[in-house]
Amino acid sequence: MPELPEVHTITSDLKKHILDAVVKKVEIKAGFSVSPSAGVFKKKLVGRKITDIHRVAKNILLGLDSGDFLVIHLAMTGRLLFRKTGFKADQWERVIFTLEKDGKIGELRYTDLRMFGKVKIINKAEYKTLQNKYGPDPITETFDHYRFLELLQNKRTNIKNALLDQTVISGIGNIYANDALWIAKIHPGTKTSDITPPMAKNLLAAIRGILNESIFNRGSTLDDKMYVDIFGKQGEHQNYFRIYGKAECPRCYIPVKFMKLNGRGTYFCENCQLKTDQESLL
DNA sequence: ACAACATCCTGCAGGC
DNA sequence: TGCCTGCAGGATGTTG
Ligand SMILES: [Zn+2]
Secondary structure (H helix, E strand, O other): OOOHHHHHHHHHHHHHHHOOOEEEEEEEOOOOOOEOOHHHHHHHHOOOEEEEEEEEOOEEEEEEOOOOEEEEEOOOOEEEEEEEOOOOOOOOEEEEEEEEEOOEEEEEEEEEOOOOOEEEEEOHHHHHHHHHOOOOOOOOOOOOHHHHHHHHHOOOOEHHHHHHOOOOOOOOOHHHHHHHHHHOOEOOOOEHHHOOHHHHHHHHHHHHHHHHHHHHOOOOOOOOOOOOOOOOOOOOHHHHOOOOOOOEOOOOOOEOEEEEEOOEEEEEOOOOOEOOOOHHHO
16 A cells, blocks of 8 residues: 555656646546546646645645645555556546646556545645644654654554554554564554653664665555556565564564454564563563 | 544455 | 455544
8 A cells, every 4th residue: 555655656756757747638537536626626737837746744746837736645546657648548547637748748647446545636725734734754854752752642542553643653554554563673552651762762763764665665565466656567665574464473483463453454473572662671 | 632433445355 | 156244444534
């Protein structure tokens, strides 16, 4: 599923290929809703130049020369595919943007099997609101583990659920939450109130480490093949998962435990992931 | 106020 | 074979 590394990969590829492109045509497929509704959406987009491309949390933002932003959130099954006009139709096409850059025409296709994703145009004020609702970004923002711990402890829940809360820290999804907790040797069910500064330090380093590693590997493509880059190519980081989807702990060589935590699949090792500060036991 | 739960939707796997 | 159930999980709306 697209989390920070996958959205980062897509955003940086888009920056290389469609920055300064002009939107020539927009087609919204039946059954899919954009915001504002189709007529206004097209009017705000056709003829506009894409002057800026960046990521906010798991959103892809395309800044327009009108001052508006096209915001795309892929949720779980959304894809952005960059195709030559006439390239065979993709599965689950929802919105087709025809773009012109340097006299060449191409298409940016938003496809989404389950249609949980969002495609919308927002103005500058709404952009500010969007930015402000998220917790700090572990890749693009500098903050220390004391600040991180403070944010975590604003939530009275377990640590894994807090990591998935985008208002605490942005960009982490279920896969990297599982793996970061394994790297930091923290049990996913640990209450945020039981996290100590050394644990927060390890965890923040684990989060930054695993996200950067996945960015290097161009993201993770699961067996469902849902995440691919803008050229339809799979990521590689699924080959380096630590605990997510694993049967055996790579540190202890014992079976991995699986449970549902707040409704999400949670993998952990009951031997090396504890609910206490492991340093303090020494 | 806020944590936990239900919901949106489709495709696929597993059981009978 | 084919029907049914459950599962996947990001974000939001609802419940307690
Ligand atoms: Zn272990």
